[in-house]
Amino acid sequence: MTRFAPLLQPDRGQPAHTIHLLAPSEHDAWLATQPARTRASLAAQRFAGKANTHAVITGEGEDWSIVAAVADRTSPWTLATLAERLPPGTYRVDGATPPALGWLLGQYRFTRYRPAEDAAPRVLLTDAAADIAETLRIADAVATVRDLVNTPAGDCGPAELEAAVEQLAEHHGATVTVRRGGELAEGFPMIHAVGRAAARDRAPRLIELSWGDPQHPRVALVGKGVSFDTGGLDIKPAAGMRLMKKDMGGAAHALALAGLVMEARLPVRLHLLIPAVENAISADAFRPGDVLRSRKGLTVENTNTDAEGRLILGDALTRAGEEKPELILDFATLTGAARVALGPDLPPLFTDDENLARDLLAAGEAQDDPLWRMPLWNGYDEMLVSDVADMVNAPEGGMAGAITAALFLRRFVPAEVTWAHLDVFAWRPSAKPGRPKGGDAYGLRAAWSLLKARYS
Template sequence: MLDTLILAAAGGAPIPLHPVTKAGCKAWLSGLDATARRWAEGQGFDAAQGTVLSLPAADGAIAAAAVGLGEGDDPYAFSSAASALPPGDYQLETASLPAGWAAEAALAWALGTYRFGRYRPTLAEGPRPRLVWPVGADRARVERLITAIGLVRDLVNTPAEDMGPAELAKAAGDLAAAHGATLSVLVGEELRTANYPLIHAVGRASSRAPRLIDLTWGDPGHPGVTLVGKGVCFDSGGLDLKPSAGMRLMKKDMGGAAHVLGLAALIMGQKLPVRLRVLIPAVDNAVAGNAFRPGDILTARNGLSVEIGNTDAEGRLVLADALAEACAGAPDLLIDCATLTGAARVALGPDLPALFCDDDALVEDLLAQTRITRDPLWRMPLWAPYRRMLDSKVADLTNAPDGSFAGAITAALFLKAFVDPEVRWLHLDLFAWQPAARPGRPEGGAAQGLRALMGLIETRFGR
């Protein structure tokens, strides 16, 4: 979980924490007394990004500390201080902060405290350094971000044994209860009866029944924002079975669902004037005698027939039914998040979610938010001529084109076939995982694009 480890006010005298850039390091050192300056120089402190220095008092206690900001372009440097400084209460010297960084510093500090201790509680135990809330930091806003990012990380990090369709529905129910939202869930055969055939087909082979989770909140008269998240709680690949290495991280295949729940928490927590709906098709893609098969032809909720070229391309199938239902409500903005394709990761790596959208103005607004929040996304083309790759000889389209070209694009084009052209739609193909630890971003579940999406929604609908 994410521990805030931030105090409303310090008890006693907190230890001053000085943020120092490389450009300002010489001047900062020159302002120290001779003993402290010799100590800092002896430690080799040069304000490199994320470096931390403790300055001793005459009695051996810590008199002050410094955190290196490098070029001063990445607030995640403060995460290093949260994990490296000895226990104690610290107060940030905000006069030395870059403009507008008070809240960023508080958030980065909190993110640096994250420990996933559900199965090993000792990871989250023991005293740790705490930060006095920096002057100028919007505490309520930062705490909402801490909670939402922690929710995403916790959901993704939880193994599939304890995060199946029922548990994902419970997480949505807990969120709904906390914010006065309404939750309904279709389970098992109810999906077939209610005409969600693709969700049912993908999830029917599991001993854990598939579900469609449907959360609603807000004034019906407000603009509609609908979020759709891929909730494949474990993906074996189905009958087109993945190799063991390909299954190792498939507990995170519900990362899209985790993201839309985190985004919903932000929207409801800030009480934005929107009519929010969250749709999560929650399934296991399992192997059994009743599993859907390569070559099957399934008819989706919107009437399109889909030839199954590969059962491991199941995420787009469950999203198709959910997107068709989302469009029936004619939202002003529709966003889907999904750990959808390996092709997007080959193209952009783990840190850059792929963004697909035909609305240039909407894309520019979102990319502006990525720069403000330092929460990157990268636009990829919905290249219409590649739609031919989805052609099937026996159905309206196939879920898995032959060959390996343009896999992320063809997946996005498949989803587009189930989106009303009149609905503004954004599709994020993300990894939801940090493969190697970085300051404030430990190895494991990762929230990607969350702040940028919230900034977009807030800018468009929040006033």
Template sequence: MYDHIIANDPSANPITISPIAESGFESWLAQQPDATKSWIAANSFEGKRGTQLLLPGKDGAVGSVLVGYVDDAKAIWDFAGLPNALPAGTYALSDDLTEKDDLYEKAALGLYLGGYRFDRYRKDDGKKDKRAKIALHDIEAAKRAENIARGIGLARDLINVPANDMGPAELEEAARGLGAEFGANVSAIVGMDLLAQNYPAIHTVGHGSDRDPRLIDLTWGDESAPKITLVGKGVCFDTGGYDLKPSSNMLLMKKDMGGSAQVLGLARMIMAADLPVRLRVLIPAVENMVSGRAYRPSDILQTRKGITVEVGNTDAEGRIVLSDALTEAASEDPDMLLDFATLTGAARVALGLGLPALFSNDDDLANGLMETGMTENDPLWRLPLWDDYRSQLDSKAADMNNISGSPFGGAIIAALFLDRFAEGAKSWAHIDLMAWNPSDRPGRPTGGEAQGIRAAFKLIKDRYGK
């Protein structure tokens, strides 16, 4: 995942990466030797954020590396281009950067994420050993960056694995592996046991697949500590069911378990930081397939909460499986309940691919997530739980429908559906996200992506940390 990052070895004599603040570039340049000035001029380097320049040493080899940055929330990405731009060798951030704790953390995180690769299915092309190696100082800022990077890397890896290797059982295995790493308890209710233990909605959606549906349940931490509960949509593949998706829309549906990947990545950050909280993670893991056992449009489903749901569309399955998990989560009245889900295309139409939609019944929680998201450059944008739209979920045959008859406000309608099942949770937020990068940018390669979990981690750490 991050084989380009190595421990700092003083004997390695690494090449120095020298960050230059964009605003201070001219004054810095004025103090440089004439040879350096000439080299910089010849390469048209102006110290702009995210740009790099190799400076030659006395022997003609690389002597040092300049990188332009701006010390703001986006500084992470100013450093993220380096791992793929640097020639083979060992590099390290300049020693003076260790005195700037926050900036060092951003730089280190950018260096981690900039070298992320998902190569599970690719033959070794011999290039791995020729990659630049980056040595980080043994300081707390570097350790914090590593924690965040590994949580993000876990989320990305899980999303990037195709559905043939990431079904409900494999997702459970990933949760169990994470639990074993940090001493968490992990259990799962599988197949027909979902009915016996009153999780009928999860069972109904997942029963159409030959791969048994399940509810994965991870718990960690002191039972007397503040309760933080995370719920993640784990639809490992979504055909749309009998309301079948067109092939173009189905192509990326391995990422429909992206919500579960987010909560496992966030859980990893929380446990690795040893935050004094009682953590619970609930993942309804299913496939939404077409078969003789699959549920149908107009079926009426039972839920854990006792609310009956008429199926207006089998492709709105995420909210159905989340209903049982949210009911269970809310029953414990946690101090904070967050759910993450790749839930609606409507949210993407409204906000684009890089800005998850945020809904909440708690203004303080919503404001905290939005503010922290901006300071961490991990943005979320709040949309309303607009009460006037609730009647659009009415059904003549059941307590409610899973969709509206209107094509408008789809993300809000989905959130209002979930709100019925999160009822009782005093502080709940729902994050509707893409979980995917459609194109390459420094530190953000095409493929699975973590969205909102850096913001959530910082908020939880600030509120409940030691």
């Protein structure tokens, strides 16, 4: 049973408080039909039908209901504010039940280090019983991302990411292969270089999960798993390091998406790859100016140790391509330039495949989980030129930083494989209904919608 299962139940006529949903434009006409006592009560509560507000309509004894003004009844976040603010109890919506995802995620709490102040459940009875299982799966996947990203690096290092993958594999009967520490030096030299400065119990590793019928279409999911990023010898300032527990957000997305694929038993051959490292500082840290060899054989002049995510992804993408998948999706908290361009809520999407771009953008719009396509512009490839190696990892000047990072990754993906890169923030800097401040999933529901449409 999922963590949210008790909060969403089929409506079989159980006792419940009714929620009346109104568009703000419907408020005046609706109010005119109400008895004087109701109008007086709503006036006392100053309910004027403004979006995302609600009021209590009292009845006889314990019989009471809710009136709520909502801007868009079809949004997955329609019920989120109510789930956060209503008294504990059981509710049903008058008329068709809107999407229930917001009702569930509005009750998400991160409780690893302190109990929730308001943990009493709000249960929703829904007339859309056929949607319950899918809604619960998605809510659990989003909560998985939030939990992993919210957990500080001291409790979520490479070993803990490995344990999370092992737990997922055990639940679904998948196979896990892990290469750790010195094992990486020969076959995955960039992963090894980035992670080798960390303490022994936080050694770098490449975590691979395989699941499904080998005869089914192969899909690879790759997630950047930098459990903490000091910036390396090109050390970050304190303000830039404050949230670097979230630098494994790409791994959290890929892991959660893999869970959705397996839970729904999508007919694919799934390959999940998480290069997990801590970009630490020690006498053995890799240096600016070092030339790194990659699994693909390309050499990379390391011009900035704080551009480490693309290095570990390069080796992981090469490994993914060796299995000849028909699709690779990678998720990474890769560049600050993406946030400057599009802010925290809108992940840039990079792909050379027009059909994949179209389908992902359409899925994001349909799921209220938007993406924005940015160019893999060949004209900027020259920014990756090195004087001593095949390429640099971080061009000078910082211009087009999200694009050049994506162009770097593209060099490690076989030309015949369809690939998309999502540069996700994995953090919500301020709260919205159903989306508290802290770790969050971006593009996850869009990617899942795409996979379902392609492979169901």
